[in-house]
Amino acid sequence: NEKIRRIDSATDKARAREKDSERLKVEENVFDVPTLKVLYTLSNKGIIKALGGSISTGKEANVFYAEGENRELAIKIYRMASSTFKAMDAYIMKDPRFTNIRNNRRDIIFAWTRKEFQNLTRAKSAGIRVPEPLVAEKNILIMEFMGEERVPYPLLKNTHLENEEAKLVYDKIVEYMHLLNKEANLVHADLSEYNILIDPADKTPVFIDMGQSVTLEHPNAREFLYRDVLNILRFFSRYGITDKPEDLLSKIQAE
Ligand code: ADP
Ligand code: MN
16 A cells, blocks of 8 residues: 555656646747747837736747736737647638738747737727737737736636626626627637636626637638537536527627
8 A cells, every 4th residue: 555655656746747847848938039039129119027927828828927118918928839830720711811821830820919919909899808909929919917916817717606796797798799799790719717807806707818719701600609609608507597509699699
C-alpha cells in the first residue's frame, strides 16, 4: 500500500512537472519576437502603461491584465504557434468579410484578431454589453477590462445565482442573442457559461470571446446558432428554465 502511494505521488509530481514545462512552453510561445515588438510599439504610443499578470491561457490565446492611459485593459494575444489555427479556417474563409485572406497561419491569425475586434464593435453598437475593443494590431487585441481593480468579473459558470436572479440573467442573455442576431447580423458561435461574464454589482451578463462569431450569411450560421441555443438551455435548465430550443430560437429571431 505504502509502495502504491509512493508511486502515485511520484506520478503526480511527474505530471506536475510536465504541466509546468507545458506552461513555460506556452509563455515562450506567446511572447515571440514579433509579438514583443508590437507590445513595445503599443507601449511607446502610451496605449499600454504597464503589462500585468496573466488572466487566462486558452487554446489559441492568452489574456493579460494591463494598465492603460487612465483605464484598466485586457490584452488578448493570439499565439502565432497556436496548433488549432487550422480550425480557424472553417470560420474565417467562408465569412464574406474575409474571403481574400491568404491561406497561411500568419494572415489567418491576424484576420482572426481583426474579426474579433469587428465583432465586438458590431455587438457593442447593437446594445450588447461586451468589452469595448480599442486596438487590433497583428495578433494582439486590446479591449476594455471587464472587472474592477485588477479582478476580472467571474464567468457565468462560476457565479452563484438564486433562481430568481438566474431567470433575469437568462432573459438578458436572450435579449442579447436577439440583438446580436437582428441588429448585429451575427451569431456568437461559442456562447456558453464559459464565454459570459457576470458583473457582480448588478448581475448583468457580458458576452466575450467573439473571434469565431460569424455573420448570418455564413453557411454554418444556423448550425452555430442552434449549438449556442442548446448550450444556454443546458446551463439554465438547472435553474428551472424550461424553454425548448424552438422557444428560444423564436425569441432570438422575433422581429
Ligand atoms: P479564449 O479563446 O481563450 O477562451 P476568451 O476571450 O474567452 O479567450 O478569454 C479567456 C478568459 O479571459 C475569459 O474566460 C475571461 O476570464 C478573461 N477575459 C477575456 N476578456 C476579458 C476582458 N475584456 N476583461 C476581463 N477578463 C477577460
Ligand atoms: Mn473563451
